[in-house]
Structures are given as structure tokens and as C-alpha cells.
Amino acid sequence: MAVDFLRNRPPPAVRSGEFCEDGVVASTKRLTARSRAARDSGGSGRRAELLAIAGELFAIRGFLATTVRDIADAAGILSGSLYHHFDSKESMVDEILREFLDAQRETNEQVLREASDPRAAIIELIRRSFGAMRQYRAAIAIFQNESKYLGGFERFGYLQQAAEDFERVWTRVLQDGRSAGVFREDLDPKVTYRFIRDMVWTAVHWYDPSGTLTADGIADQYIKILCGGIVLRE
Amino acid sequence: MAVDFLRNRPPPAVRSGEFCEDGVVASTKRLTARSRAARDSGGSGRRAELLAIAGELFAIRGFLATTVRDIADAAGILSGSLYHHFDSKESMVDEILREFLDAQRETNEQVLREASDPRAAIIELIRRSFGAMRQYRAAIAIFQNESKYLGGFERFGYLQQAAEDFERVWTRVLQDGRSAGVFREDLDPKVTYRFIRDMVWTAVHWYDPSGTLTADGIADQYIKILCGGIVLRE
Amino acid sequence: MAVDFLRNRPPPAVRSGEFCEDGVVASTKRLTARSRAARDSGGSGRRAELLAIAGELFAIRGFLATTVRDIADAAGILSGSLYHHFDSKESMVDEILREFLDAQRETNEQVLREASDPRAAIIELIRRSFGAMRQYRAAIAIFQNESKYLGGFERFGYLQQAAEDFERVWTRVLQDGRSAGVFREDLDPKVTYRFIRDMVWTAVHWYDPSGTLTADGIADQYIKILCGGIVLRE
Amino acid sequence: MAVDFLRNRPPPAVRSGEFCEDGVVASTKRLTARSRAARDSGGSGRRAELLAIAGELFAIRGFLATTVRDIADAAGILSGSLYHHFDSKESMVDEILREFLDAQRETNEQVLREASDPRAAIIELIRRSFGAMRQYRAAIAIFQNESKYLGGFERFGYLQQAAEDFERVWTRVLQDGRSAGVFREDLDPKVTYRFIRDMVWTAVHWYDPSGTLTADGIADQYIKILCGGIVLRE
DNA sequence: GATGAATGAGGGTTCATTCAT
DNA sequence: AATGAATGAACCCTCATTCAT
Numbered sequence: 001m002a003v004d005f006l007r008n009r010p011p012p013a014v015r016s017g018e019f020c021e022d023g024v025v026a027s028t029k030r031l032t033a034r035s036r037a038a039r040d041s042g043g044s045g046r047r048a049e050l051l052a053i054a055g056e057l058f059a060i061r062g063f064l065a066t067t068v069r070d071i072a073d074a075a076g077i078l079s080g081s082l083y084h085h086f087d088s089k090e091s092m093v094d095e096i097l098r099e100f101l102d103a104q105r106e107t108n109e110q111v112l113r114e115a116s117d118p119r120a121a122i123i124e125l126i127r128r129s130f131g132a133m134r135q136y137r138a139a140i141a142i143f144q145n146e147s148k149y150l151g152g153f154e155r156f157g158y159l160q161q162a163a164e165d166f167e168r169v170w171t172r173v174l175q176d177g178r179s180a181g182v183f184r185e186d187l188d189p190k191v192t193y194r195f196i197r198d199m200v201w202t203a204v205h206w207y208d209p210s211g212t213l214t215a216d217g218i219a220d221q222y223i224k225i226l227c228g229g230i231v232l233r234e
Numbered sequence: 235m236a237v238d239f240l241r242n243r244p245p246p247a248v249r250s251g252e253f254c255e256d257g258v259v260a261s262t263k264r265l266t267a268r269s270r271a272a273r274d275s276g277g278s279g280r281r282a283e284l285l286a287i288a289g290e291l292f293a294i295r296g297f298l299a300t301t302v303r304d305i306a307d308a309a310g311i312l313s314g315s316l317y318h319h320f321d322s323k324e325s326m327v328d329e330i331l332r333e334f335l336d337a338q339r340e341t342n343e344q345v346l347r348e349a350s351d352p353r354a355a356i357i358e359l360i361r362r363s364f365g366a367m368r369q370y371r372a373a374i375a376i377f378q379n380e381s382k383y384l385g386g387f388e389r390f391g392y393l394q395q396a397a398e399d400f401e402r403v404w405t406r407v408l409q410d411g412r413s414a415g416v417f418r419e420d421l422d423p424k425v426t427y428r429f430i431r432d433m434v435w436t437a438v439h440w441y442d443p444s445g446t447l448t449a450d451g452i453a454d455q456y457i458k459i460l461c462g463g464i465v466l467r468e
Numbered sequence: 469m470a471v472d473f474l475r476n477r478p479p480p481a482v483r484s485g486e487f488c489e490d491g492v493v494a495s496t497k498r499l500t501a502r503s504r505a506a507r508d509s510g511g512s513g514r515r516a517e518l519l520a521i522a523g524e525l526f527a528i529r530g531f532l533a534t535t536v537r538d539i540a541d542a543a544g545i546l547s548g549s550l551y552h553h554f555d556s557k558e559s560m561v562d563e564i565l566r567e568f569l570d571a572q573r574e575t576n577e578q579v580l581r582e583a584s585d586p587r588a589a590i591i592e593l594i595r596r597s598f599g600a601m602r603q604y605r606a607a608i609a610i611f612q613n614e615s616k617y618l619g620g621f622e623r624f625g626y627l628q629q630a631a632e633d634f635e636r637v638w639t640r641v642l643q644d645g646r647s648a649g650v651f652r653e654d655l656d657p658k659v660t661y662r663f664i665r666d667m668v669w670t671a672v673h674w675y676d677p678s679g680t681l682t683a684d685g686i687a688d689q690y691i692k693i694l695c696g697g698i699v700l701r702e
Numbered sequence: 703m704a705v706d707f708l709r710n711r712p713p714p715a716v717r718s719g720e721f722c723e724d725g726v727v728a729s730t731k732r733l734t735a736r737s738r739a740a741r742d743s744g745g746s747g748r749r750a751e752l753l754a755i756a757g758e759l760f761a762i763r764g765f766l767a768t769t770v771r772d773i774a775d776a777a778g779i780l781s782g783s784l785y786h787h788f789d790s791k792e793s794m795v796d797e798i799l800r801e802f803l804d805a806q807r808e809t810n811e812q813v814l815r816e817a818s819d820p821r822a823a824i825i826e827l828i829r830r831s832f833g834a835m836r837q838y839r840a841a842i843a844i845f846q847n848e849s850k851y852l853g854g855f856e857r858f859g860y861l862q863q864a865a866e867d868f869e870r871v872w873t874r875v876l877q878d879g880r881s882a883g884v885f886r887e888d889l890d891p892k893v894t895y896r897f898i899r900d901m902v903w904t905a906v907h908w909y910d911p912s913g914t915l916t917a918d919g920i921a922d923q924y925i926k927i928l929c930g931g932i933v934l935r936e
Numbered sequence: 937g938a939t940g941a942a943t944g945a946g947g948g949t950t951c952a953t954t955c956a957t
Numbered sequence: 958a959a960t961g962a963a964t965g966a967a968c969c970c971t972c973a974t975t976c977a978t
Contacts, residue, residue, distance in 0.1 A: 184458070191452060206428060547953090
């Protein structure tokens with residue numbers, strides 16, 4: 001009875017409940033649509049297409065729980081055929097994560113260059129992070145869920161690096177804001193950073209691009225909470 | 235190059251960096267100490283001991299990435315011997331998660347019974363949640379990380395149930411608070427709930443019980459942010 | 469630790485040590501040069517070229533260890549493109565081996581026709597065998613190394629035939645020599661045959677055409693040993 | 703047609719012809735008998751048993767051509783079960799080769815210590831090498847056939863080392879013999895060494911322990927050739 | 937309670953080969 | 958002649974689980 005527990009994965013049916021709140025969920029149909037878009041938009045064709053499929057699955061099911069056969073099935077080919085395009089399963093995550101992190105790094109730098117003051121910078125960083133969910137939803141989820149696991153392998157050392165870079169940027173802004181008297185002094189910037197980071201990134205788990213809440217809408221509410229708390233000013 | 239990347243698990247050395255912020259990390263030594271404690275404290279002896287070991291590993295490495303051999307090794311026995319104590323690997327997580335969720339449910343009810351008003355209730359709920367990290371750190375991490383995966387199996391349907399119960403409780407308090415004029419009206423209770431939930435639970439990923447920040451300390455700061463935002467009142 | 473050991477083929481760097489004594493080794497550059505020669509010398513052009521490349525690789529790495537991609541890579545084309553020239557991988561070895569064996573058979577017959585006496589015949593057979601190393605080095609190595617494996621397939625039944633023909637020729641000469649009082653009587657012709665055969669063929673494993681020892685030089689020394697032993701006559 | 707050539711291995715029937723001259727061949731029945739012997743003779747039990755089976759197959763079919771399923775089938779278990787005893791397929795060859803090389807090294811040293819003069823030393827070395835065929839037939843064949851392939855992997859660097867050690871020992875004896883006027887001066891010791899080495903080791907390919915020719919018998923004949931050549935003294 | 941040998945299903949990956957373009 | 962995408966079978970290996978001792 002217990003035997004096949006791990007193998008007998010439940011039908012990949014998408015549960016719509018709140019528990020699994022899967023903003024990252026994608027039916028095969030959506031994947032196909034997506035893929036075609038990727039091809040048209042001039043990606044490297046089949047490669048980008050397959051990467052998108054793999055990314056969604058990694059995000060939904062987890063990296064370990066996704067087999068290369070799953071990916072191949074979703075793509076309508078045999079598992080061996082994937083190796084015509086990629087070295088290995090980890091090469092796929094690797095590519096997915098690098099693309100996202102590179103973009104994110106650039107965004108961070110741009111915001112820092114252009115922001116007028118710490119308050120504006122933080123708000124813009126948050127807004128941009130939410131914005132990234134549109135393009136990099138799967139990558140963000142993977143980065144969050146699998147960093148602990150993947151980070152243990154040399155090849156993925158850059159994940160830790162990226163996390164550190166990230167922290168440095170945000171913490172500096174928070175620090176500057178505190179020094180400038182914009183942020184409260186009774187908050188530890190490091191704790192605050194983590195607070196914000198978690199707040200932003202975890203939204204990817206339940207954010208549904210096809211739902212009524214837009215990324216911008218969520219960002220606005222989160223910014224409100226951050227700026228004023230949830231409690232009314234007395 | 236691809237070289238069996240996934241098999242060559244890196245030495246279970248504990249990285250101290252921020253990236254892996256592993257509050258859940260436990261060396262074999264600590265596991266052993268822990269286990270002995272569990273035995274002494276009158277659990278069902280060996281069973282509780284093994285459960286503690288399994289829990290830590292599931293929390294650190296993930297459920298799928300933890301093999302029964304890992305657990306057995308950490309316990310100093312052979313993998314087959316585990317089956318004298320447990321039906322299966324999933325029975326172990328099952329037990330770990332149920333214990334935690336039962337306790338949590340009770341806590342929630344108690345808080346609701348005893349809280350004088352919504353504001354106090356929310357604050358107490360947050361404080362208690364952080365408090366749970368002391369006893370249920372591993373369980374919390376597992377609940378967070380593996381719910382998506384485990385929730386897909388009938389046996390673990392109760393995880394979704396628990397998440398919904400949770401949401402119901404918190405949302406009601408937030409709702410009541412808003413109606414009573416305690417919380418801002420421009421915040422969607424559902425978004426707010428998710429915000430708080432993520433904020434609280436994700437802390438488990440980096441909370442280090444042996445670090446300088448106490449669970450209570452973090453709770454305080456988070457409550458401050460929630461109540462007043464990070465921006466100084468002008 | 470096990471780490472896909474078999475896949476991670478070491479760089480095809482050529483070790484010059486005695487251990488691998490690879491007379492058959494050929495860098496890509498040498499292969500190319502060789503191939504061009506083959507083309508000029510009027511073979512069927514590209515076909516002969518590819519055959520030369522395949523032969524070298526089969527000789528160096530072994531038939532099983534050489535993938536069609538290895539061959540294609542060395543030829544600067546894609547693996548699928550090889551199938552415009554050859555039916556299959558085995559067609560390649562087949563052709564390589566047949567060409568060599570045909571030539572060898574002819575040589576043997578010629579020597580037998582022309583030799584004045586058993587002693588001269590044996591010496592000439594040895595000399596010619598060593599001479600063949602110039603033109604058929606790869607084929608000889610393949611014949612030696614892969615006969616056991618290939619011989620098991622119907623298609624390559626002729627390998628066994630060739631070996632038997634070979635033995636028949638040599639054994640007859642040895643027999644004749646013994647009857648004629650030229651060779652010692654206390655030696656079993658069959659054992660002697662094997663001795664000589666192994667002696668001759670194994671040289672291909674360490675013979676280096678670009679080294680100081682010429683094929684003729686080695687032949688001379690071997691003939692000396694055969695005729696007089698290594699021990700000084702007292 | 704060509705398609706399945708490599709997979710459709712011919713029935714493991716043992717060809718008795720001279721071509722494949724398989725002294726290393728062993729029917730499953732013989733394997734089983736052998737294995738039982740190994741167990742009784744106090745080896746590490748099942749492990750030694752499996753190693754013997756694997757060794758025979760590696761020797762007969764080649765390392766690459768032998769699948770772990772072949773080994774498991776021959777042992778009457780499933781392929782996965784092999785991994786209860788060994789890390790990997792290469793761990794098996796590794797163990798087989800090391801055992802043989804260790805024994806051989808010791809033998810060499812002993813002969814050198816005890817031999818009265820170069821002539822006796824060479825003869826004894828040859829005799830002992832042939833003698834080793836009794837206990838290490840499979841290992842010798844593997845060492846010969848697979849060194850080129852295996853030697854390319856770091857793990858098997860010791861194969862090259864062993865070959866060099868070997869050469870050093872034999873060459874020194876030959877050198878000494880020449881200086882002492884025992885061996886002919888017109889023979890290059892290095893060539894002579896290779897000659898002898900090949901002569902000795904290649905016999906493993908056709909030596910049949912159950913045949914009429916004993917290892918000692920072959921050794922005697924070979925020594926005769928070496929000492930007196932095949933040609934009668936005029 | 938534990939061992940050690942084994943199972944059986946499946947996982948990632950390789951590779952000879954095919955074929956439309 | 959060659960490409961590039963795909964096939965399909967097999968390969969080495971892993972791992973949860975069972976069970977006789």
C-alpha cells in the first residue's frame with residue numbers, strides 16, 4: 001500500500017484550492033501556447049520552448065519530483081530527445097536560473113542608479129520584483145524552492161552569490177534610509193531586509209497571472225503595509 | 235560534465251552563509267543529542283528519536299532528497315531496520331506533520347478564545363507562531379516546503395484542510411479588526427493574511443535557534459513593521 | 469564516486485608512456501593528413517577518408533568505446549551525416565577488416581608460392597606481417613582487439629575463417645620445416661604457431677611508426693630471437 | 703537490419719574454435735561451481751562470488767560489452783542487487799585488477815630476491831607468470847584487454863604504474879643478463895622485454911585450463927624457444 | 937531490534953539510427 | 958552532402974521496501 005506512494009504521482013490535475021495556490025500552475029495547453037510564443041519571439045526556437053516547459057514543471061512539482069520523462073511528455077517527445085538540446089536535467093535549471101538572475105541583477109543596478117532617495121528606491125525595487133513575476137514566474141519559484149538543494153552543488157554556487165548580492169543591495173538602501181531618517185531606527189535592517197524579501201518572493205507561490213489580482217495591485221498593497229503597517233494610525 | 239550531478243550529494247557540511255540561512259540545519263551530533271533528549275522526555279523511545287532525526291533531514295534536505303538510508307545512517311542503523319518502527323517513509327512525515335498541525339490548531343483556538351480584541355489576537359497569533367519554531371522548527375519547514383508535493387497525495391489531503399483552517403481563522407480576525415476600525419480599510423484581508431502568513435512561516439528558513447536573534451525578538455520586529463510600517467510617521 | 473565514470477571519457481589526449489604504447493594513436497591532425505592522402509590516392513574520396521578516421525578511432529579506443537559521434541566529430545560533420553556513406557557502424561569495421569584480411573591472404577599465398585624453403589618462408593611471413601603494420605596498423609589492432617567481440621555476430625563469421633586460414637598456412641610451414649629437419653622436433657607446431665602469431669601481432673600495440681624502431685628493425689630482432697633464442701649458445 | 707547489431711548479442715554460447723580460443727570462457731555452470739568454491743575457501747562470501755562471475759564475463763566479453771544485467775543474470779539476481787555489494791561496475795573491475803596486480807608485484811619481488819642468476823630469474827618469472835593463469839586468468843585477460851580503455855580514467859592510473867613497474871623489473875634482469883654475458887648482445891632489452899611480455903600474457907587468450915596443454919607445459923615450450931630459438935643448431 | 941541480501945520499479949543518460957528539410 | 962530533430966532501446970544506477978535469519 002505504502003509502496004508506490006512516491007511514484008504514483010497524482011494526476012497532474014491542477015488543484016484550484018488556496019492550499020496549493022499555484023500561480024505557477026500551467027496546463028499543457030497553456031504551455032504549448034507559451035512555447036509557440038517563445039519561438040515566435042525569436043528565442044533559440046525549440047530550445048527556448050523546451051526550457052519553458054521544463055521551467056513550469058520544475059516550478060510546479062519541484063526539481064526532484066520532475067522527471068525528464070515528465071518534461072519530454074509535456075513536450076511531446078521522448079526523454080532521450082531532450083539530450084539533443086541539453087546536456088542534462090541540471091543544465092536546464094541552470095539556464096533557467098541564470099537568465100533570471102542576470103536580468104534581476106541588471107534591474108537592481110538600474111533602480112539604484114535612478115532612484116532619487118531610499119524610500120523611492122525600496123518602493124521601486126518591490127514594484128520591479130513583483131513585475132518580474134510576469135516574465136520569470138517559474139524561475140522565481142525555482143530559485144526559492146530549490147536554492148537550498150541546488151546550492152549544495154558546486155555548479156550552483158552562483159545561487160548563493162546572487163542571494164548575497166541581493167541582500168547587499170537591499171540592505172544598503174535600508175541602511176541609507178535609516179541614516180537619512182526615512183526609516184524607523186528601531187528596526188534591524190537585516191531583519192527588515194529578510195522581511196521584505198520573503199514578502200516579495202513568497203507571493204510567487206500564490207500569484208495567479210490570470211486571476212483578478214494584478215502584480216501591480218499586490219505590490220501596491222504590500223507597499224502600503226510596509227509604509228504604514230496594517231494598523232490604523234491612532 | 236553532467237556527471238551524475240544529482241547523486242553526488244555534497245558533503246552534508248553546514249554552510250554558514252546567509253544564502254542557505256539554515257535554521258533547520260543540524261549536524262549529526264546535534265541530532266544525536268536531540269534524540270537522546272527525546273528518548274528521555276518519555277516519547278515512545280526509539281520511535282520518537284528516529285522521528286526527530288528524519289524530521290531534521292526532511293527539513294534540511296527536503297523530503298525527496300532525503301533517502302531512508304540517510305535517515306538510517308544518521309540513526310546508526312541500516313535502512314531496512316527503520317521498517318521495524320515505521321510503515322514507510324511517508325508514515326514518518328505524516329506523523330511529524332500531524333503532530334505539529336494538531337498542536338497548532340489547538341493553539342489557534344486557544345488564542346481566539348482568550349484574545350480580548352482583534353489587534354491583540356493578531357499579535358498573539360504571530361507571537362505564538364514564532365514561538366512554535368522552538369518546538370516544531372523541522373515540522374514547520376517541512377509543512378512549508380513539501381505541502382505542494384505531498385498535498386497531491388490523498389493521504390495528505392489534511393494538509394490542504396489545515397491550510398484552509400488556518401486561513402479561516404486569521405482572515406476572520408483580520409476581517410473583524412477591519413470592521414471594528416482597528417485595521418486599515420484599504421487592505422484586502424486575504425492579501426493581508428497571505429502577507430502575514432508568509433512573513434511568519436518563511437522566517438523558519440533562516441531562523442537559527444542558536445543565533446543571537448531570539449524567536450521573540452524577531453516576532454517583535456515583525457509586529458512593529460506590521461503595526462507601523464517601516465517608514466517613519468511624518 | 470562512481471560518478472558516471474564510463475561516460476566521462478578522458479580527454480583524447482595521447483599519452484606517450486610505455487603503458488599505453490599506442491602505436492595506433494593518431495591526433496586529429498594526423499588523421500586529416502592521412503585522409504587527404506587517401507582521397508588523393510584515388511579511393512572513393514570522402515568514403516575512404518571517413519573510413520580512415522573510423523579505423524584509427526576503433527584502434528585507439530576500441531570499437532565499443534568509439535561512438536559514431538566520435539567519428540563524426542573527428543570528421544567535422546554530424547553523426548547523422550555518416551549514414552550517407554555507410555549503412556551502420558558495423559559496416560565501417562566490416563569494410564576495414566575485409567580490406568586488410570584480403571590483402572593479407574594474398575600476401576600469404578604469394579609468400580608460400582615463392583619461398584624456397586620453410587625457414588625462408590617463416591622469415592618472410594614474419595617480415596611481411598611486420599610490413600603490413602605500415603598500411604594496416606589500425607586494421608590489425610582492430611582485428612586483434614575486437615575479433616572476440618565481433619566474431620560472435622554472424623556477419624563477422626569470416627573473422628574466425630580468416631584466423632583458421634592463417635593458422636593453417638603457418639602451421640603447414642612449421643610442420644614442413646620440422647619434417648625437413650629445419651625446425652626443432654621438441655616443439656609443438658601449434659604452440660609455436662601461436663607463439664609467433666602473438667609475437668607478431670601484439671607488436672602493433674606498441675609499434676610507433678614515427679619512433680626510432682622501424683618495422684623492419686623489430687622484425688629482424690624478433691627473427692633473431694626465433695632463430696637463436698635470447699640465450700647465448702654456449 | 704543493421705539496427706540491432708550491437709544489442710543482439712549472440713547467444714553466450716561458447717564457440718570452441720581456435721579463433722576465439724577462449725581459455726577464459728566459462729559456462730554458467732562452471733561459474734556456479736567456481737563461486738561455491740570461492741565461498742567455501744573463505745572469501746568474503748557473496749562478494750567474492752559475484753566478483754568471480756563479473757571477472758569471467760569481463761574477460762570473455764570485454765568490460766564494455768558486459769552489462770551489469772549480464773553479471774546479475776549470471777549470478778541469478780537482479781541488476782540492482784549488485785549495488786548492495788559494489789559501488790559500481792568499475793568498482794568491480796577495480797577490485798579484480800588490484801588483487802591480481804598486488805599478487806603479481808609480490809611474486810616479482812620474491813623471484814628477484816631468490817633467483818641465483820639472470821637466466822634463472824627470467825625463466826622463473828616466465829614460469830610464475832604462466833602459473834598465475836591458474837588463479838588470475840580472468841584478471842590477466844582484463845588487464846590486457848581493458849588497460850587501454852580503463853587506463854584513461856584517473857581511477858585506474860595504477861594500471862599504468864603497474865605496467866611500468868613490471869617493465870622495470872624485467873628489463874633490469876635482461877640488462878643484467880646481457881652484461882653478465884648470459885644473453886645475446888645484439889638484442890635490445892626493451893624489445894626483448896616486450897617480446898617476452900606479450901608472449902606470456904597473450905597466452906591467456908587461448909589457454910584453456912581444462913585442455914591438454916598445462917600452463918607448465920606451455921611455459922616449458924616457450925622457454926625452449928626463448929633459450930634456443932626454433933631453428934635447429936646447425 | 938537489527939542485519940544483510942534481495943526486489944522491482946523507475947531515474948537520468950547514452951547512442952546507433954532515421955528522416956524531413 | 959549535410960543538418961537537426963527525433964526515436965527507441967538499452968545502460969548504469971538509486972531507492973523504498975521486504976523478509977529470512
